[in-house]
Amino acid sequence: MSKSIFYHAGCPVCVSAEQDIIDLVGSANVEVVNIGEDKSRIPEAEAAGVKSVPALVTPNGNALHINFGASMADVKG
Amino acid sequence: MSKSIFYHAGCPVCVSAEQDIIDLVGSANVEVVNIGEDKSRIPEAEAAGVKSVPALVTPNGNALHINFGASMADVKG
Numbered sequence: 001m002s003k004s005i006f007y008h009a010g011c012p013v014c015v016s017a018e019q020d021i022i023d024l025v026g027s028a029n030v031e032v033v034n035i036g037e038d039k040s041r042i043p044e045a046e047a048a049g050v051k052s053v054p055a056l057v058t059p060n061g062n063a064l065h066i067n068f069g070a071s072m073a074d075v076k077g
Numbered sequence: 078m079s080k081s082i083f084y085h086a087g088c089p090v091c092v093s094a095e096q097d098i099i100d101l102v103g104s105a106n107v108e109v110v111n112i113g114e115d116k117s118r119i120p121e122a123e124a125a126g127v128k129s130v131p132a133l134v135t136p137n138g139n140a141l142h143i144n145f146g147a148s149m150a151d152v153k154g
Contacts, residue, residue, distance in 0.1 A: 004101065020135050024081065024102050058097050066141050 002059035009036030013069035079136035086113030
């Protein structure tokens with residue numbers, strides 16, 4: 001199974017959602033990317049359709065926005 | 078592992094998210110409830126913190142709102 005990618009920016013909503021997603025999907029099946037710290041990954045996240053964080057991009061390329069922590073504009077600062 | 082519960086109301090956003098969640102979590106690990114059709118389950122969803130659908134309530138009781146299909150007010154009609 002391909003990995004999902006969980007994009008977040010360290011916000012409290014993000015951290016809570018990250019733990020839930022890892023519990024549900026399994027840590028082996030998800031790559032966690034902090035785009036607040038690693039801004040070089042922001043274009044890739046936006047290309048995948050990520051509008052806000054936390055978000056999970058599934059192996060088939062769908063962006064699932066989970067709750068709402070911060071918009072991409074907020075992450076870019 | 079306890080089951081998660083995926084609440085939806087039959088909207089296109091809901092159906093797409095449902096397939097993604099089942100792919101990620103496994104159909105054996107999630108109960109799917111259409112609260113648009115089965116309105117008797119709305120109070121239980123609201124008690125779990127569901128504000129909009131589609132939403133996934135995890136085994137530990139967290140409500141994850143996934144993208145945005147419809148508010149609970151819309152579902153109640």
